[in-house]
Amino acid sequence: MKTTTIVAATVGMLAVATVGYAVYFDSKRQSDPEFKRKLKKDRKRAEKLAKTEAKRLTEESTQDIEEFLASVTEEDFPASMEEREQFCMAQLSAGEELFVKGPENYSKAAICFYKALKVYPAPAELVMVFQKTIPPDVFTVVMGMLSKDVQSKEEKYYTVFPPREMNVKVEEKPDGLDVNGQKVVRRGLVATKGFTKGEVIYTETPVISSLEPSLEGKNFCHYCLKEMIKKEYMVPCTSCSVVVFCSEECRTSAGQEFHEILCTKNLKGGSAPAQALREYSKDSRNIVPGMLAKFLAKMVYDESLNSGAEYNSFDHLERLVYVEKSLGPDEEKEIELLKLALGSSIPGIDQFITEERYLIMKARILHNIYGISSGLSASLNVKPLPESHRSVRDRPITGAGLYRVTSYLMHSCEPNTKIVYSSRDHIVSLVATENIRAGDELQIGYIKNGKLSTEQRRLELFTKYRLQCSCALCEMTD
Numbered sequence: 001m002k003t004t005t006i007v008a009a010t011v012g013m014l015a016v017a018t019v020g021y022a023v024y025f026d027s028k029r030q031s032d033p034e035f036k037r038k039l040k041k042d043r044k045r046a047e048k049l050a051k052t053e054a055k056r057l058t059e060e061s062t063q064d065i066e067e068f069l070a071s072v073t074e075e076d077f078p079a080s081m082e083e084r085e086q087f088c089m090a091q092l093s094a095g096e097e098l099f100v101k102g103p104e105n106y107s108k109a110a111i112c113f114y115k116a117l118k119v120y121p122a123p124a125e126l127v128m129v130f131q132k133t134i135p136p137d138v139f140t141v142v143m144g145m146l147s148k149d150v151q152s153k154e155e156k157y158y159t160v161f162p163p164r165e166m167n168v169k170v171e172e173k174p175d176g177l178d179v180n181g182q183k184v185v186r187r188g189l190v191a192t193k194g195f196t197k198g199e200v201i202y203t204e205t206p207v208i209s210s211l212e213p214s215l216e217g218k219n220f221c222h223y224c225l226k227e228m229i230k231k232e233y234m235v236p237c238t239s240c241s242v243v244v245f246c247s248e249e250c251r252t253s254a255g256q257e258f259h260e261i262l263c264t265k266n267l268k269g270g271s272a273p274a275q276a277l278r279e280y281s282k283d284s285r286n287i288v289p290g291m292l293a294k295f296l297a298k299m300v301y302d303e304s305l306n307s308g309a310e311y312n313s314f315d316h317l318e319r320l321v322y323v324e325k326s327l328g329p330d331e332e333k334e335i336e337l338l339k340l341a342l343g344s345s346i347p348g349i350d351q352f353i354t355e356e357r358y359l360i361m362k363a364r365i366l367h368n369i370y371g372i373s374s375g376l377s378a379s380l381n382v383k384p385l386p387e388s389h390r391s392v393r394d395r396p397i398t399g400a401g402l403y404r405v406t407s408y409l410m411h412s413c414e415p416n417t418k419i420v421y422s423s424r425d426h427i428v429s430l431v432a433t434e435n436i437r438a439g440d441e442l443q444i445g446y447i448k449n450g451k452l453s454t455e456q457r458r459l460e461l462f463t464k465y466r467l468q469c470s471c472a473l474c475e476m477t478d
């Protein structure tokens with residue numbers, strides 16, 4: 001495979017990972033074509049230079065690439081969106097000035113272009129511009145840096161995630177061969193220290209959670225899903241009054257993270273699109289489109305924070321396994337509703353929500369969300385959602401959440417942990433149901449299998465999750 005092919009793929013990934021920032025910056029960039037024009041001006045000169053110096057620079061070694069990368073530190077990059085835009089333009093023109101001075105400045109020029117790419121919200125597009133405008137050898141170095149950078153970010157992910165204080169790590173386990181004879185590797189959670197039966201291993205707040213659509217606007221918090229027993233405890237959204245919260249803190253958090261974008265009153269194009277999405281979710285009892293709308297809005301918020309976090313919500317989502325979904329009338333409708341609901345608030349979202357990307361995001365959400373039981377009464381009358389997801393099932397499911405770490409828990413027909421919503425909100429706790437040693441794999445029951453036979457368990461697991469169980473008990477029964 002050519003370097004450019006690899007890089008095109010990895011760059012595509014980067015572009016996706018920066019959606020929040022991307023859509024914002026991209027709309028600004030469209031009204032500022034200056035840098036493209038400037039780059040084109042030098043193209044002829046660059047091509048001539050490139051021909052004569054091609055040989056020397058194509059031999060640029062991996063070691064050099066690593067040295068160039070080491071010379072760039074996170075502190076080099078400004079924090080605010082405006083500063084990043086200015087920084088990008090400055091690096092582009094510095095790069096240009098350097099490469100026209102001659103091949104001895106190519107490495108320095110490549111570092112400038114690389115820095116520009118790092119802050120540019122749609123790197124795939126910028127790469128295409130580079131490909132046409134900068135000398136091929138400078139381009140090769142820039143791509144080498146980017147490729148190495150993406151590779152190390154990829155490799156580092158499971159060394160920094162999950163956070164140490166959660167007492168678990170993600171471990172890869174071989175899991176036989178697939179139908180094509182390829183090795184299957186699955187990921188699961190392993191304890192990093194011992195726990196006694198009944199101990200809480202970790203608690204986790206979801207990336208995003210949503211109420212069962214029929215409970216929206218009733219006595220359940222739109223942010224943490226908590227049930228409110230008395231009307232006076234409810235804090236309505238001051239703008240739309242469509243959703244309610246259990247506290248000022250939840251109202252503020254929701255406002256910052258997603259509700260300011262999704263509040264029917266704040267929408268620039270009028271409230272109809274957000275209302276249509278809400279009604280569709282209610283009528284179809286489908287939790288995913290609303291959850292995805294919140295997720296995308298939250299990505300914009302995450303980007304605006306510039307928290308310095310190395311991995312954003314999209315990086316987490318992107319690593320989760322899923323079962324492929326195909327496009328049907330429901331998905332077509334959902335894409336249309338989502339674009340309308342977010343379009344006026346997030347410029348560029350229209351291009352971002354392609355059919356392919358929507359299907360993958362929906363599949364990942366469906367395959368990894370957990371049903372949340374935030375109701376105070378076990379007899380609460382909530383119909384089970386039509387789409388199945390993992391849940392504790394001994395209480396009515398009032399909503400669902402997408403969790404970064406809990407998503408990696410494997411199923412076992414003899415689990416050693418269980419998930420609990422002890423604060424009756426969207427915070428999940430993983431509790432040991434037997435003594436656990438450091439290094440033990442942690443598993444929960446995706447189904448309640450108390451009295452089920454092996455055949456019944458297999459059928460339920462397959463019907464609900466397309467899962468062919470390879471837990472110790474099932475392997476032994478085989």
Ligand SMILES: C[S@@+](CC[C@H](N)C(=O)[O-])C[C@H]1O[C@@H](n2cnc3c(N)ncnc32)[C@H](O)[C@@H]1O
Nearest residue numbers: 186187321407408409410411412468469470471
């Ligand atoms: C929510 S994910 C769990 C994390 C996943 N194992 C991974 O590699 O990222 C659920 C998927 O894990 C796999 N899985 C979980 N429990 C399993 C089991 N008991 N036997 C076989 N596969 C299992 C299945 O592929 C299932 O669709």
